Amino acid sequence: MTAPAGRPRARSPGEAFPPDDVATMRIALALARRGLGNTWPNPAVGAVVWTPGPDGPVILGRGWTQPGGRPHAEPVALAQAGAAARGATLSVTLEPCSHFGKTAPCSHAILDAGIARVVSAIEDPDPRVNGRGHIMMRAHGVTVSVGVLASEARWANRGFIKRIVEGRPMVTLKLARTADGYAAACAGPRLMITGPEAAARVHLMRAQHDVVLVGVGTVLADDPLLTCRLPGLEHRSPVRVVLDTTLRTPPGARIVATAREVPTWIVAALDAPGAAETALAQAGAVVIRVPRAPDGAGLDLLAALAALSARGVTRAFCEGGPRLAESLALAGQVDAVEILTGPDRLGRPGLPSIGPALAQIIERDPQMERGEAVPLGRDAWRSYARRR
Ligand SMILES: NC(=O)c1ccc[n+]([C@@H]2O[C@H](COP(=O)([O-])OP(=O)(O)OC[C@H]3O[C@@H](n4cnc5c(N)ncnc54)[C@H](OP(=O)(O)O)[C@@H]3O)[C@@H](O)[C@H]2O)c1
Structure with missing residues (x-):
């Protein structure tokens, strides 16, 4: 059975993610923890821009959600990577946003930076995003993998998710x-x-x-x-x-x-x-x-x-x-x-x-x-x- 267009393909339980995707997501989760308690009502997210190297991933940029919830993690990591972000991979602990709020959506920043691949831990349950960030990036030719260290990311985002889903x-x-x-x-x-x-x-x-x-x-x-x-x-x-x-x-x-x-x-x-x-x-x-x-x-x-x-x-x-x-x-x-x-x-x-x-x-x-x-x-x- 194929997944609906634009939706992440569900992985079967034993199906492993590439080691570099897991390693960079661990770094992104550690970065995300730096923002806990300091980003509400926004989630504390971590992001890493990287490229594969002979000895493992080469980190080009790191970011986490800044105090008060802005800027988001992705533009911080992209700014640090600069021009090196073109063709690179971005690992992020929560789906990049796709809606215009006080700032332009992160998925636009990712496209503008020329990121070729996005590795995302979980979908954002916020009804303004809820899969649209992934769909939008796929529609523009970005390869998107979803579900890397998903349970760790759900735990890191538990407060944000509970607020959105249960109030x-x-x-x-x-x-x-x-x-x-x-x-x-x-x-x-x-x-x-x-x-x-x-x-x-x-x-x-x-x-x-x-x-x-x-x-x-x-x-x-x-x-x-x-x-x-x-x-x-x-x-x-x-x-x-x-x-x-x-x-x-x-x-x-x-x-x-x-x-x-x-x-x-x-x-x-x-x-x-x-x-x-x-x-x-x-x-x-x-x-x-x-x-x-x-x-x-x-x-x-x-x-x-x-x-x-x-x-x-x-x-x-x-x-x-x-x-x-x-x-x-x-x-x-x-x-x-x-x-x-x-x-x-x-x-x-x-x-x-x-x-x-x-x-x-x-x-x-x-x-x-x-x-x-x-x-x-x-x-x-x-x-x-x-x-x-
Ligand atoms: N060891 C520890 O970790 C620790 C931590 C904190 C405190 N303590 C100790 O615990 C003692 C105080 O205990 P406590 O149980 O009376 O304090 P508490 O749980 O801090 O306060 C209970 C009071 O909160 C109010 N309250 C309002 N809505 C409530 C609700 N839905 N459920 C429960 N309470 C509600 C009630 O007073 P109203 O009806 O007047 O609003 C209730 O009497 C102190 O001796 C303190 O030193 C120990």
Whole structure:
């Protein structure tokens, strides 16, 4: 059976792609990761212009989506390659765009540069593209191969794809827990569970997300800043989002007091007091209103996530607390989980870090891939990812 004209030919499972196509796509995926958290609402894409050489591909140009989503990866890589792009191959982690937005479409730039062949990981689900970029380039004589490292590229683009297809951002949950499984003590001062290596890892993850999300319980208990404070990456702090049904967040909380430097959005119920909104807005925070949950317990999470998506958010990093984490699990909105386990036991009953719905996801959901436990200083770090 032949594929419809202009559509990528589906590969059978065991059919291998040429090694140079795979190697250059790996480079393009690594470049794409540089933009994570920094390109929304656009996807973080990587592109490589190359030509075959006796010892493997010769790289002529590299590009990744620039802060704010423009320029796209392809024109950056093409500009670096210059005249050498004529007759060369371009490997790209997402189908080049074909529509006129604020800039000319990348597929036009590719044709203008004289690229002979495009190796693309996946189609762009954006209805304005959705295969048209590939069709257009084929129609102009460019050879197009689609599907190289497709599952890796789908994962790298998961936030963008989820926003386009479902109208919600990808959610990564981060939990720190004691060796006996607690997120916090029931009362008393904040528990320091993990060490400096884990903190650095968490700050890097903040930089790779569009927003960091917490419930108001965490703001009231810990008064966190939730910024990225890694040297050199301070400018990569995500927007801070608090789910706060009745606007209990104090205007003096650090997350509000710093809202003019790093944006803070507070999601509240439609009937939350207007006076509290005024005080928070005067301090620099933005209040977003959504309905309450149908059962009355907090906010309607799907509506809250849809409201973030409507503002362009593709990747949300949830740092707790346990109540919000469990609600996200119950709502089926957990795409990845990062668990950091400290070496010390609490040694008395505290707040369990993992509720029953989340335990079900990480222990029994066949779609959750479980990574190896990796040591981070004195702590252990394990990742789970919903790759399908
Ligand atoms: N170890 C860790 O990784 C970690 C991380 C964060 C926090 N903590 C600890 O956890 C404790 C706070 O726990 P927590 O569970 O109360 O905090 P939380 O999950 O941050 O906040 C829960 C609050 O968020 C609001 N909320 C609004 N909509 C919600 C929804 N759909 N689902 C869930 N919550 C919603 C609710 O308050 P309203 O109804 O008033 O809006 C709810 O009480 C603190 O002791 C903190 O130190 C530990």
